[in-house]
Amino acid sequence: MTAPTLKIENLKLGFKNWAGVSNVLHGISLHIKKGERVALVGESGSGKSVTARIVLGMLQQLKTARISGSVEFEGINLETLKPASRHALRGTRMSMIFQDPTSSLNPVYTIFALFKEVLARAEPGITSERARQRAIEALADVAINEPERVLDSYSFQLSGGMNQRVMIAMALANNPALLLADEPGTALDVTVQAQTLKLMSELVEKHQTSVLFISHNLGVVREFADRVYVIYKGNIVEQGATAELFANPQHPYTRALLSAVPRITGGGIPDLDDDPGQFLAPLVAHPSYSEKERLA
Amino acid sequence: MKKTLLILTRNPLSLIGLILVAIVVFSAIFADFITPFPEHVGAVVDFVNFNKPPQWPYIFGTDLVGRDLFTRVVYAYRISLVLGIVVLAIAVPIGVTVGLAAGYLGGWAEYVLMRITDVFLSIPPLVLAMSVMGLLEPTLTNGMIAVTVMWWPWYTRLVYNIARSEKEEGYVLAAEVIGASKTHIMFREILPNCVPSIITKMTLDFGFVILIASSLSFLGLGVQPPTPDLGSMVAEGAKYLPDSWWLTVFPGLAILIAVFGFNLIGDALREILGIDQ
Amino acid sequence: MSPLIRLLAKRLGTSVIVLIGVSLLIFAIARVIPGDPARIALGPNATTEAVAALRGKLHLDAPFLTQYGYFIADLFRGDLGLSLYTNRPVMADIAQFLPATLELVIVSGIMMVAIGLPLGILSARRRGSWVDHTVRLVTLLGVSAPAFVWAVVLMLCFSYFIKIFPIAGRISDTFSIPSVTGFLLVDTLLAGDIKAFGNAVWHVILPAFALALSGIGQAARLVRSNMVETYDKPYIEMAEAYGFPEKRIARRYALRPSLIPSLTIIGLDFAAMLGSAFLVEAVYAWPGLSRYGVAVILRKDLNAIVGTVLVISAVFLIVNLIVDLLVSILNPRIRLSQRAS
Numbered sequence: 001m002t003a004p005t006l007k008i009e010n011l012k013l014g015f016k017n018w019a020g021v022s023n024v025l026h027g028i029s030l031h032i033k034k035g036e037r038v039a040l041v042g043e044s045g046s047g048k049s050v051t052a053r054i055v056l057g058m059l060q061q062l063k064t065a066r067i068s069g070s071v072e073f074e075g076i077n078l079e080t081l082k083p084a085s086r087h088a089l090r091g092t093r094m095s096m097i098f099q100d101p102t103s104s105l106n107p108v109y110t111i112f113a114l115f116k117e118v119l120a121r122a123e124p125g126i127t128s129e130r131a132r133q134r135a136i137e138a139l140a141d142v143a144i145n146e147p148e149r150v151l152d153s154y155s156f157q158l159s160g161g162m163n164q165r166v167m168i169a170m171a172l173a174n175n176p177a178l179l180l181a182d183e184p185g186t187a188l189d190v191t192v193q194a195q196t197l198k199l200m201s202e203l204v205e206k207h208q209t210s211v212l213f214i215s216h217n218l219g220v221v222r223e224f225a226d227r228v229y230v231i232y233k234g235n236i237v238e239q240g241a242t243a244e245l246f247a248n249p250q251h252p253y254t255r256a257l258l259s260a261v262p263r264i265t266g267g268g269i270p271d272l273d274d275d276p277g278q279f280l281a282p283l284v285a286h287p288s289y290s291e292k293e294r295l296a
Numbered sequence: 297m298k299k300t301l302l303i304l305t306r307n308p309l310s311l312i313g314l315i316l317v318a319i320v321v322f323s324a325i326f327a328d329f330i331t332p333f334p335e336h337v338g339a340v341v342d343f344v345n346f347n348k349p350p351q352w353p354y355i356f357g358t359d360l361v362g363r364d365l366f367t368r369v370v371y372a373y374r375i376s377l378v379l380g381i382v383v384l385a386i387a388v389p390i391g392v393t394v395g396l397a398a399g400y401l402g403g404w405a406e407y408v409l410m411r412i413t414d415v416f417l418s419i420p421p422l423v424l425a426m427s428v429m430g431l432l433e434p435t436l437t438n439g440m441i442a443v444t445v446m447w448w449p450w451y452t453r454l455v456y457n458i459a460r461s462e463k464e465e466g467y468v469l470a471a472e473v474i475g476a477s478k479t480h481i482m483f484r485e486i487l488p489n490c491v492p493s494i495i496t497k498m499t500l501d502f503g504f505v506i507l508i509a510s511s512l513s514f515l516g517l518g519v520q521p522p523t524p525d526l527g528s529m530v531a532e533g534a535k536y537l538p539d540s541w542w543l544t545v546f547p548g549l550a551i552l553i554a555v556f557g558f559n560l561i562g563d564a565l566r567e568i569l570g571i572d573q
Numbered sequence: 574m575s576p577l578i579r580l581l582a583k584r585l586g587t588s589v590i591v592l593i594g595v596s597l598l599i600f601a602i603a604r605v606i607p608g609d610p611a612r613i614a615l616g617p618n619a620t621t622e623a624v625a626a627l628r629g630k631l632h633l634d635a636p637f638l639t640q641y642g643y644f645i646a647d648l649f650r651g652d653l654g655l656s657l658y659t660n661r662p663v664m665a666d667i668a669q670f671l672p673a674t675l676e677l678v679i680v681s682g683i684m685m686v687a688i689g690l691p692l693g694i695l696s697a698r699r700r701g702s703w704v705d706h707t708v709r710l711v712t713l714l715g716v717s718a719p720a721f722v723w724a725v726v727l728m729l730c731f732s733y734f735i736k737i738f739p740i741a742g743r744i745s746d747t748f749s750i751p752s753v754t755g756f757l758l759v760d761t762l763l764a765g766d767i768k769a770f771g772n773a774v775w776h777v778i779l780p781a782f783a784l785a786l787s788g789i790g791q792a793a794r795l796v797r798s799n800m801v802e803t804y805d806k807p808y809i810e811m812a813e814a815y816g817f818p819e820k821r822i823a824r825r826y827a828l829r830p831s832l833i834p835s836l837t838i839i840g841l842d843f844a845a846m847l848g849s850a851f852l853v854e855a856v857y858a859w860p861g862l863s864r865y866g867v868a869v870i871l872r873k874d875l876n877a878i879v880g881t882v883l884v885i886s887a888v889f890l891i892v893n894l895i896v897d898l899l900v901s902i903l904n905p906r907i908r909l910s911q912r913a914s
Contacts, residue, residue: 056814063701090816098807098814106808108829108905118815154905170815180814309710414587415594418893419886422848423866427882430870431602503717511719511852515867527721534725534856538733545729548722556717563713 003075004295005178005210006055007031011069013050013059013234021066024050026234029291032178035208037201039225039242041215041257047234048214052180055212056094057086074177091121095171096180097200100187101163105155111166112151115173122174138169142199161192168200172207179204179211186217197224218258222246227289230254232279240286250286253279303568304561313560320554324374336363337371339522350542357542359532365542368524369550375525376554379440380505384498387444391451392494396482398452399459410456416449422511429517439518443508447501454497458490492569499565503558510551526551577901577908584897588890595886596648596879600641603875609633613657613873644879653883654876658869663880666865671884672755673743674850674861680758680781681850682843685788689839692789693796697831698823700801708793715790720849724783724856731779738779741858745772780857784846791842792835799831806830833904840896844889 013025025047032038040048050059057078059065071078078086098104105114116131139147142165155163164185171179185193201224204211215221221228228245230238230253238251249255304310328334332353342362350357356365398409416424428442462468463486471485510527512518519525526547533543611627628634632643647654653663696708732740743757748769750760761770803809804827812826854863862881869877901907
């Protein structure tokens, strides 16, 4: 069988500061098969965003970061690659979508200028005509009606939803094998977020792109992901198929997380099982959903 | 406040700044006790010991009429510090009030006040102070007036920008809703939010006031002899370069040390309090 | 392009209003001060009649606004009145001395940008490293002393101690260059005299550097802090995530948004050099506006003071106008919405 698109094993991360090393990730393992959509769910500060940045190789340059464990991309251990070859994967084989599309698009350049830069990652020296052609196609894929006008605009002239579509189009323009979506569209309002997620969902299915979907929003995860890893304080505490995990949460933290979602029918916000000590209980993998079983 | 002071002593650069400023302030306050020849502040003449290079007991050397340069530099610090305190004590309240009014009231008040401020800001600072100074008599008091006239608009601009964005904030709207007076909102609600920026700017400016005042007297438009002044000492000594180098080098270094000290602290404050330039 | 022109027109209008304000301010200061300019001009031995006659000629007895009216009317004819100090039209005096000052300031301005910007960029790209710390310390030293202290120190070091630069003046006496523009660096080239040009450059380097030092420090510190702030923006992370080359991120993605707020202040600093130039000119016996300015100020030569300040402020406003234009070219948000902040 082919190697999974992404395989992270026993990944640890700490930051060195004056008091010593403060650990952020305590050895997490996860994988994504080709075309699979996997969610990494946790509260803010749980270590989910740094995971995406390590995959891209963006934290390694920090002098204070201490990283161990392995990250394999399509069967290649990224640590064994030369920095240049690793850098070459960014924006081509892997790409990323951010929380706030509007502030992630540089305000002093037009959408087209940015688009061209992205396309040039896969096709160095691309001509403006060709870049324009491809950008228009990519924008058509995300249901943008006036691609010409959008390309000649600056991000501050477009709505948040429009920028999010542009971001999705850019992220998928080079047909990456892996898309890292870090809380995509959390800064947008709920209906726009839902629309753009649906769009993204259709596109990754069409392109068979693997997705690491990072979120704190359980509702969104339920809609979007095939499989879920729950992360708490730098540890994966539960993993399994989306439907099963939501129907039958095993780990105390997952249960707390799920019961924290307010229900319209219930009596408002339910009482939380407020004993964080038990949240540190060991990993619960749902039957046939442990790393070992899945990767066999 | 205590915490800020603690952080200042942790960072090596701001610690150096604190030490430099402490030295300057200490010597200015206790000038009468630490200088070997306090009488050299005035028009004293000692032709036996004139124009001597640095040597004991004249650690900075002596000037052309035999006065101890170290004594004069230390007393010049005293005058510079007094000048800095007076200038900021007058310029800051004026500038801040105008800025608050323009930023919060808006409308025609904003237009008129800010255009007036623009007028002051569009004359190069030193040129403005020079013309005010020249038109008055060159004395210490007039020097303070001249520097104050050029200084207040910078505070107006600083506070104006903050007030303009703060007035959209919820706490200001809340105060308006419960019917607080305009003066209350300006001085009790908005002003406290400007304080970190004002304090930081004042720290930096203390050095720059000394710098500008010395520039004025360097041009002969400031404190008049025999009162010791760093700027006029450099101007006087520059005529005797390179042979009597100490006449310019020590007063020049004295300016550098004082301004550098205040800048180091101001810089660190800006970083600690998270203030943009 | 049309919003840009509209913006420029608006700014030009504001500048004119401000310039009128400046003239009123200086004029008012000049009129309220004690001391009779006519008496000062003629000296203590002049007869009362002579003083009265001069007062009449200068409209000193007319009400303030009338005096200001005369002044503005003259100004539109390019007449700033007579200098009581040189007994020549103030316009002619300024025309004679201003080019030397402008030449010095322009060379300093070029040094400020050419040295300050790269230092700031370097410091920001290596933020947190010893390169960054060194640059920050050195630039802070640069802004911590007035230009005359640097002028004296540089002169001691590089004219007396190591004799590589001249002590004073704009050009050696052996050259005689016909004055066309008043800018020696231009006139020597117009005369086709490369040696004289080299000589003029040799003369301008040290005073210009002394004048530029605080500007260099200011520019470097400003660009660094703005760029460090920009580096934390999501769009820089986006550029990194998409693997844009580091150099390109620094040059295109981080520098340009940082330049926009920096430029305005750099423009102000550049204009402030017009004032500090007085200090450097005094040390290097540079035949610019300084000696004239200080002399007329000490003699309460009203016409000359008002004229000098007005001309300097006009140059100041022109510089700011150019900066505004540059900023709106760099910042599409202003260019497109023409909402200038």
